[in-house]
Amino acid sequence: MEFRLMTFNLRYENDVDGQFSWKNRRDLAVELILDQAPAIICTQEGLEPMLRFIGDRLGGYSMIGSGRNVDGTGEFSAILVDDSRFSILDSGQFWISETPDVPGSLGWGAGLPRICTWCVVKARGGEELGVFNVHLDHRSVEARVRGVDLLLERMAECRVPRVLCGDFNARPNSAEIRHVSREVEGTIRLVNCYDETSAASPLPAGTFHGFSDRVRPGAIDYIFHTADIRLNSLSVDARKRDGIWPSDHYPLIADLSV
Template sequence: MIVLLLAAAAAPASPSPLRVMSFNVRLPVEADGANRWEARRDIAAAAVRRARPDVIGTQELHKRQGDDLIARLPGYAWFGIDRRGGHADEHMGVVYNRRTIRLVQFGEFWLSDTPTIPGSISWGHPYPRMVTWAIFERVRDKRQFRLLDTHLPYRAEDEGAREKGAQMIVARLTTLPGADLPTVLTGDFNTTPDSATYATLTAALADTRPAAARRDGPEATFHNYTGVADRRIDWILARGFTPLTAKTLNDHKGPVWASDHFPILAELNFTR
């Protein structure tokens, strides 16, 4: 009996899925009225607590929003610089659970002809666009993975710029540190799955929603504070993982929503 108990105690723990969220938090503007940041920050933090992600790729995050979220999320931290190279504008901020994963390395590049220059713009769109990337290690089993997070140009006429940005991201998959690691790309891509941008990205990374064994919540993600979404522009793409579930989250309190986008969550099993 003692031998059996010792053997059972020594057996390795069963693997658990990696929980990845993508969340356009909507920048803080007073024009949002009832949905201004101060009214919805508790709802946004509650959405994260319920989803229990290991890591979140955010978009439109301002520093005070990141700090507000971390103040409401014990055990979490965030990092990143803004799209102009400081902390006064929108960040592709990465939020992570320090109890489940450890930050190993991180950096950023800009989606432009000069990707190492902060704030650089090319291809005719009005605002700098960037990628924050990081390598993490899980605390429980030391498995490492890489995350990239982005926000592509938003105007209808920017599809060419979005496609060029997608091409740069795909090219960087092989040149950034951790090229051989399981990789996740989160983002607000401001285009739909019938676009050339989507085709470029999914030639290198699988869309976790259609690949997941179980899907919960609406497919579309942008709802403009109405709760009724009309476009799926937020995606979690991956390689080196098997998607188990894909969820669209619709946290709100009455007419006040966590954001004008639904956050999305994927549960992923490592395949190696």
């Protein structure tokens, strides 16, 4: 089975982004997704109206997830699944904290509640896939490292080929990212897609540009996978139009095979 996976931090809708506000970016964001045609989209920072707009324009995708706050509001780490490619067998959400099943909980000095949304999907040919989508904390290194531990523990409970993607708020050589790919008994070992790319197909210097032509060095958006999945290609979509980007992050796109 071959499929395309996208991870895309949408930049939450707010009153301070001026010309880069969501209403000025949303059509280009939808155009980008339609052009790339991913079977699975892992989003970060989407608010419910933003995700509803995207879902309505795309059509044919099921959305998984809810807001990170105790009442289900706030930023989502939503997963969108192409109904023509996959059916959803199971799904859920947990918080990156010492009490991961308590909605709205914070952990390890995190500045904000952080969540992982996950699902198990089944392709039309019968292949199954586990998808985990996370947005780790921007403030606390400990919250990110401990969050990785929690992610690997939860992913180890899933017995099918798995992918982990999202905004890790950490550079490639950081302890947090090295932590993801380590091999520890009782968890799983994941492959970083960046480690599989070659000089023949270089990627931009980073994935976060902050609505500027100066991309900050070192990616903070990642796709990892288990060894039973093969990476065929990895790219970012760096489009902009009339000085407007779809988001302050570039989406990362992987073509994968199970």
